[in-house]
Amino acid sequence: MNDVCPTGIIGLDEFLNGGIPRGNIVLVAGTPGAGKTTMAAKFLYEGLRRGEPGVYLSFLESKADFLRFMKLLGMDFEPYLRDGTFQYIEGLQSTTFEAARENLIEFLDAVARLGAKRVVIDSITAVTQMTTLRGARELIKNALVLGLRPYEVTGLIVAELPIGYEVVGYGLEEFIFDGVIILKSEFKNGILRRTLQVRKMRGTVVPEVELHYDIVAGDGIRVYAPVRIEEVGEPKNVETITPLEPINYIFRNLRRGSQVLLVVDKYVPSLAVGVLIGLSFAYSSGGKLLIRSFSKPPDIVKYVIDLISNAFPKSKLANAEIIIECLNPTQEPLYRLAHRARDNELRIRPDYLVIDPVSHLLKLSGGLHEFYRDHINNILMRRKLGITTFYAYADTEASELEPPVELYDVVARIRRKWGKNRRCYSVEAYGILKPVPPAPLTFCVDPEWRLVTEEE
Ligand SMILES: Nc1ncnc2c1ncn2[C@@H]1O[C@H](COP(=O)(O)OP(=O)(O)O)[C@@H](O)[C@H]1O
Numbered sequence: 001m002n003d004v005c006p007t008g009i010i011g012l013d014e015f016l017n018g019g020i021p022r023g024n025i026v027l028v029a030g031t032p033g034a035g036k037t038t039m040a041a042k043f044l045y046e047g048l049r050r051g052e053p054g055v056y057l058s059f060l061e062s063k064a065d066f067l068r069f070m071k072l073l074g075m076d077f078e079p080y081l082r083d084g085t086f087q088y089i090e091g092l093q094s095t096t097f098e099a100a101r102e103n104l105i106e107f108l109d110a111v112a113r114l115g116a117k118r119v120v121i122d123s124i125t126a127v128t129q130m131t132t133l134r135g136a137r138e139l140i141k142n143a144l145v146l147g148l149r150p151y152e153v154t155g156l157i158v159a160e161l162p163i164g165y166e167v168v169g170y171g172l173e174e175f176i177f178d179g180v181i182i183l184k185s186e187f188k189n190g191i192l193r194r195t196l197q198v199r200k201m202r203g204t205v206v207p208e209v210e211l212h213y214d215i216v217a218g219d220g221i222r223v224y225a226p227v228r229i230e231e232v233g234e235p236k237n238v239e240t241i242t243p244l245e246p247i248n249y250i251f252r253n254l255r256r257g258s259q260v261l262l263v264v265d266k267y268v269p270s271l272a273v274g275v276l277i278g279l280s281f282a283y284s285s286g287g288k289l290l291i292r293s294f295s296k297p298p299d300i301v302k303y304v305i306d307l308i309s310n311a312f313p314k315s316k317l318a319n320a321e322i323i324i325e326c327l328n329p330t331q332e333p334l335y336r337l338a339h340r341a342r343d344n345e346l347r348i349r350p351d352y353l354v355i356d357p358v359s360h361l362l363k364l365s366g367g368l369h370e371f372y373r374d375h376i377n378n379i380l381m382r383r384k385l386g387i388t389t390f391y392a393y394a395d396t397e398a399s400e401l402e403p404p405v406e407l408y409d410v411v412a413r414i415r416r417k418w419g420k421n422r423r424c425y426s427v428e429a430y431g432i433l434k435p436v437p438p439a440p441l442t443f444c445v446d447p448e449w450r451l452v453t454e455e456e
């Protein structure tokens, strides 16, 4: 597509149907530390990478600081300074409106000289504070938006948004700018939340929802757009039969990309059950298995994997790649954890994924709404990528929460079976993507997790 200007910001481009429509002058308003500079820099950097010259006018940061900070975030502007496709104009010394005007003239000259395709002014607030509201409006309208039009550039104009405010305050952003993006970074319930709103974007239709985003080394800004459900294909291929007979029986005809909830009763080791099922699939197809634990450290997960691997008849096994990922869900906001999980899966692209336990997340979330929003999107993404996922859910009597069964394709309930042999489990599975087995099935394991026949 030629008529859009990709920002290079993962998530934002998909959300904007490819990028910012070419020729748009967009206001980026945000609270202090929200990532306005990072976003603007990323936008310009993406242009440079694509051979589109760019000019950055900053009233806030020296060139040296800018280059250094952006390098830390994964953007090296220096080659483009050297080859002359990038120019950074410092306006830090300008303490009067007249001096700032000089900077703007220098800026427009540079735009013409470089044949710039993308431009940034960071921030306009530094200049408008030196004048009256009327002066500010004049400047924005005439010098910036109308002044930039003849150059046919796409531009981001940064403005400060005081914490708690909803509007920038010039009273003309709605009609003079072609687009308005609001970035907010605010503490709510003791957790820093970064939210992005596209209030307006001429030339494209965007979903009317607020997005979360993060600032990450390497990517700069990462926006989490909802998965477009129409792009999620139906799971077609039936999974490879597993080498373990009882598991085979329970999960026969499971389709690739299925999302399976494993509701485990009290006193059933959810990690072991998840690992057993995950390994069954990985060892039969030779796929990539990601085991993510929200409660156990890597050494324990590794121990369980080694123990259970012994249960498989070695001769028939394909080579599986097993990746362990342990995350402490109290270490960061839950939405960020969900994003991290999503990013890691996009990078690793596992065939199978075991998550132990998902019940933790529901209990830790600020509410069902918060849990569902991210969880639904992660489930959709896994369906889209065809990652067959098993979610262990510890169903304890003490909990008033019900497992969110409606989100999954298959639900298996694993109960402890009491009797002489105390390591027997009964499994009952039902779901829309697999035929319902006639009755619950019992499997038993010895202390080494080798499957043994049930003793009466
Ligand atoms: N290397 C980094 N890794 C992750 N986050 C970073 C890094 N560097 C800066 N940040 C985050 O980026 C924020 C600053 O972004 P910036 O674009 O300068 O904000 P603004 O221009 O809106 O004030 C800081 O609050 C910090 O949390």
Ligand SMILES: [Mg+2]
Pocket (backbone or CB within 6 Å): 036, 037, 038, 060, 122
């Ligand atoms: Mg800034």
